[in-house]
Amino acid sequence: xxxxxxxxxxxxxxxxxxxxxxxxxxxxxxxxxxxxxxxxxxxxxxxxxxxxxxxxxxxxxxxxxxxxxxxxxxxxxxxxxxxxxxxxxxxxxxxxxxxxxxxxxxxxxxxxxxxxxxxxxxxxxxxxxxxx
Numbered sequence: 001x002x003x004x005x006x007x008x009x010x011x012x013x014x015x016x017x018x019x020x021x022x023x024x025x026x027x028x029x030x031x032x033x034x035x036x037x038x039x040x041x042x043x044x045x046x047x048x049x050x051x052x053x054x055x056x057x058x059x060x061x062x063x064x065x066x067x068x069x070x071x072x073x074x075x076x077x078x079x080x081x082x083x084x085x086x087x088x089x090x091x092x093x094x095x096x097x098x099x100x101x102x103x104x105x106x107x108x109x110x111x112x113x114x115x116x117x118x119x120x121x122x123x124x125x126x127x128x129x130x131x132x
Contacts, residue, residue: 010052013045017056025057025090031081040080046106046115047075053090054102054119061095062123069124071099075117084109098123 013034019026027049034045051070058068086106094101099120106115 009048013048015049015052017053020056020060022057022060023092025053025060026087027053027090028085028087030085031083035082039082041082041086041114043075043077043115046077046086047073047117049086049088049106050075050090050104050115050117051119053088053104054117055121057090057092057102058095058100058121058123061092061100063126065126066123067127069122070119071122072120073117074119075115077115079108079112079114081108081114086114093118096123 014030015027017025017027029045029049031041034042036042051073055068055070059066062068086108088104088106090102090104092100093103099122101118101120104117104119105113106117108114
């Protein structure tokens with residue numbers, strides 16, 4: 001098990017991944033516990049869900065030996081969710097050697113789009129192991 005597994009933001013926000021394939025990553029997150037003070041889903045929680053799904057997609061694309069880092073994230077919040085779960089669907093817009101860009105559409109339990117995000121990840125070269 002990776003170190004710090006109990007301290008990860010994904011765990012704290014209750015994000016669950018149901019599909020993790022090269023052309024589609026799907027995850028859910030409860031609204032409860034992830035609200036802003038007025039009772040709506042927090043925009044920052046939407047951003048965490050989007051970056052999580054996009055980063056996983058880039059990792060699947062690049063391979064397990066690569067370290068993926070988010071480079072740019074843009075979120076447009078369309079409507080507020082008050083209860084239930086939100087679901088994110090992440091699909092590639094561009095997958096290359098050094099960068100990958102994804103669109104993440106987040107919907108509420110009724111299928112209403114609540115957020116659209118775009119994430120670009122940098123894919124640095126794999127690190128060489130020291131021969132020492």
